[in-house]
Amino acid sequence: MIRDHKPKAVLILSLPVFWLLGKLQGSISPYYYQIIIYIGINIILASSLNLINGFAGQFSLGHAGFMAIGAYTSALITSLIGAGGGLPTPLVFLPALAGGGAAASVCGLLVGIPTLRLKGDYLAITTLGMGEIIRVIIQNLDFLGGARGFTGIAKMTDFFWVYSIAALLIYLLYNLLHSTYGIGYLAVRDDEIAAESAGISATRIKVSAFIIGAFFAGIAGGLYAHFVTYINPAQFGFLRSFEIVVMVVIGGMGSITGVIFSALILTILPEALRAVAMYRMVIYALLLVVIMIARPGGLFAFGSGRKKATASAAR
Amino acid sequence: METLLSIKKCSIHFGGLAAVSELDLELERGCLVGMIGPNGAGKTTVFNLITGVYKPSAGSIVFEGKSLLGLKIPQIARLGISRTFQNIRLFKSLTVYQTVQAAIHYQAGYGLMGATIQGPKFHRYEKRIDGEIKEALDFFGLREIMNEPALSLPYGLQRRVELVRAMVSRPRLVLLDEPAAGMNQSEKNQLMNLIRRARGFYGCGILLIEHDMSVVMGICERIAVLDYGIKIAEGSPREIQNNPAVLEAYLGERVEN
Numbered sequence: 410m411i412r413d414h415k416p417k418a419v420l421i422l423s424l425p426v427f428w429l430l431g432k433l434q435g436s437i438s439p440y441y442y443q444i445i446i447y448i449g450i451n452i453i454l455a456s457s458l459n460l461i462n463g464f465a466g467q468f469s470l471g472h473a474g475f476m477a478i479g480a481y482t483s484a485l486i487t488s489l490i491g492a493g494g495g496l497p498t499p500l501v502f503l504p505a506l507a508g509g510g511a512a513a514s515v516c517g518l519l520v521g522i523p524t525l526r527l528k529g530d531y532l533a534i535t536t537l538g539m540g541e542i543i544r545v546i547i548q549n550l551d552f553l554g555g556a557r558g559f560t561g562i563a564k565m566t567d568f569f570w571v572y573s574i575a576a577l578l579i580y581l582l583y584n585l586l587h588s589t590y591g592i593g594y595l596a597v598r599d600d601e602i603a604a605e606s607a608g609i610s611a612t613r614i615k616v617s618a619f620i621i622g623a624f625f626a627g628i629a630g631g632l633y634a635h636f637v638t639y640i641n642p643a644q645f646g647f648l649r650s651f652e653i654v655v656m657v658v659i660g661g662m663g664s665i666t667g668v669i670f671s672a673l674i675l676t677i678l679p680e681a682l683r684a685v686a687m688y689r690m691v692i693y694a695l696l697l698v699v700i701m702i703a704r705p706g707g708l709f710a711f712g713s714g715r716k717k718a719t720a721s722a723a724r
Numbered sequence: 725m726e727t728l729l730s731i732k733k734c735s736i737h738f739g740g741l742a743a744v745s746e747l748d749l750e751l752e753r754g755c756l757v758g759m760i761g762p763n764g765a766g767k768t769t770v771f772n773l774i775t776g777v778y779k780p781s782a783g784s785i786v787f788e789g790k791s792l793l794g795l796k797i798p799q800i801a802r803l804g805i806s807r808t809f810q811n812i813r814l815f816k817s818l819t820v821y822q823t824v825q826a827a828i829h830y831q832a833g834y835g836l837m838g839a840t841i842q843g844p845k846f847h848r849y850e851k852r853i854d855g856e857i858k859e860a861l862d863f864f865g866l867r868e869i870m871n872e873p874a875l876s877l878p879y880g881l882q883r884r885v886e887l888v889r890a891m892v893s894r895p896r897l898v899l900l901d902e903p904a905a906g907m908n909q910s911e912k913n914q915l916m917n918l919i920r921r922a923r924g925f926y927g928c929g930i931l932l933i934e935h936d937m938s939v940v941m942g943i944c945e946r947i948a949v950l951d952y953g954i955k956i957a958e959g960s961p962r963e964i965q966n967n968p969a970v971l972e973a974y975l976g977e978r979v980e981n
Contacts, residue, residue: 417842581840581841584839584840584841584842585836585839585840588832588839588842588846588850589825589828589829589832589839589849589850589853590829590832590834590835590836590838590839591839592818592822592825592826592829593826593829593830595815595817595818595822595826596815596818596823596826596829598817599815599816599817599818600813600814600815600816602777602797602813603809603813603814603815604815604826605796605797605798605801606775606797606798606801606806606807606809607801607806607826607827607829607830607889607890607893608798608801608802608806608827608829608830608893609798609826609829609830610796610798610830611798617836621836663817
């Protein structure tokens with residue numbers, strides 16, 4: 410195998426580009442800026458769920474729960490450290506995001522363990538329940554604001570933060586998929602018994618997928634919280650989880666680029682459909698149905714689809 | 725001869741049915757042993773006991789001096805026991821290369837962090853792994869089609885991919901479950917040749933289940949016969965062919981005139 414330096418180069422080059430682009434944020438309308446930020450956050454959410462659903466094949470419906478934990482934990486951290494004041498943003502924000510991600514991945518571990526015994530529909534229902542449990546617990550914790558929500562979060566998220574984290578996640582996923590270790594995820598997804606007989610620990614694969622997926626969902630939650638500056642439990646309900654699942658399914662389970670494109674389009678689509686106001690969600694839902702009938706393998710499952718992953722693995 | 729696997733007084737019951745009872749089986753390093761018996765005799769169950777899919781209700785299974793009881797399926801595989809399946813079980817979205825790669829996954833000594841960051845250690849391991857996969861694919865004649873999806877191949881080649889997947893990790897014991905099923909005679913001859921050569925190349929012991937007598941008698945040095953979960957005979961192909969208990973199990977009782 411020839412060493413492939415391209416992904417690393419792309420990652421390193423993208424950071425200053427994002428930084429420069431971030432400088433332009435004052436010159437576009439806040440409405441568009443908000444959509445651009447949401448696109449980035451949704452790319453992180455959908456890509457991290459893609460690891461769980463698409464790579465490891467564990468159909469999870471509780472991603473918003475991980476996001477909520479990350480959002481609240483990081484908001485709590487910045488409000489505590491920020492109270493001291495004076496520290497530059499990265500020194501507060503970075504540990505806050507990492508803390509939010511870590512808290513979410515601990516929860517991912519707790520969700521991951523029961524999944525070892527569950528498959529398919531049963532797993533989906535269990536993770537759905539887990540997500541709701543998280544939401545309801547937060548709703549009843551008074552120091553987090555309960556149902557009233559958590560207010561006064563410092564606005565720290567900007568273009569650079571969101572897109573450099575998205576780029577990092579995509580880089581890590583790409584590397585994983587193009588490694589012998591990462592093939593284990595696909596093998597467990599395809600045939601657990603055959604994979605285990607070949608020495609792959611399905612337990613480790615599934616739990617690690619949940620831990621990493623939850624970690625990045627937690628970070629996405631932190632980014633979201635520090636962008637909107639006000640969070641409440643209702644923002645992290647089942648519908649949120651469902652939206653993320655739709656992005657993964659439409660993009661093509663296990664396709665890295667497909668999921669990025671679908672996060673992009675499915676974030677823009679509801680906004681673009683505002684012109685037809687009352688029919689907005691009807692058209693959105695119809696489009697989903699049509700896409701699923703016409704392209705069951707995922708609308709954007711080209712590019713990093715299986716063929717290409719294979720070609721580079723075999724090089 | 726050094727003992728590789730030793731099964732002693734091994735039994736398993738499913739409800740009231742004794743699928744395997746009091747089985748004794750010894751395999752030596754580098755052996756080529758066949759296991760035959762009528763349908764439902766418990767042959768595949770023996771494989772499932774060795775590989776940890778089932779836990780025996782009684783008895784012991786020792787591989788290279790280490791008890792396999794209580795170990796999980798991947799742990800047993802990592803000790804050096806691999807298998808193929810009666811109904812081919814390939815990974816439906818993986819290519820031939822990736823399928824073989826999956827079997828060597830556990831030897832990727834860099835872990836999850838290594839895989840995502842891809843430092844020098846990662847590249848060292850990947851280079852070695854790539855070499856081993858290609859060597860195996862060359863040996864089994866699959867190098868040309870290594871980028872084809874494994875499930876798009878004709879049946880005989882799919883079986884061969886399973887064989888490579890079982891062999892590439894250099895196990896000491898390979899369990900082959902009806903490797904010749906559904907093959908014509910020339911394919912069977914080719915397969916026998918391949919199994920013999922693979923054993924020499926990888927130096928592994930092979931235990932195979934097979935219904936086709938031409939294959940079993942053709943390559944096995946020793947044959948064990950199961951019937952209703954009980955080992956009714958064991959010996960060289962010649963001994964088995966003339967064993968009255970075996971003939972009875974296969975053909976029914978001799979009617980004295």
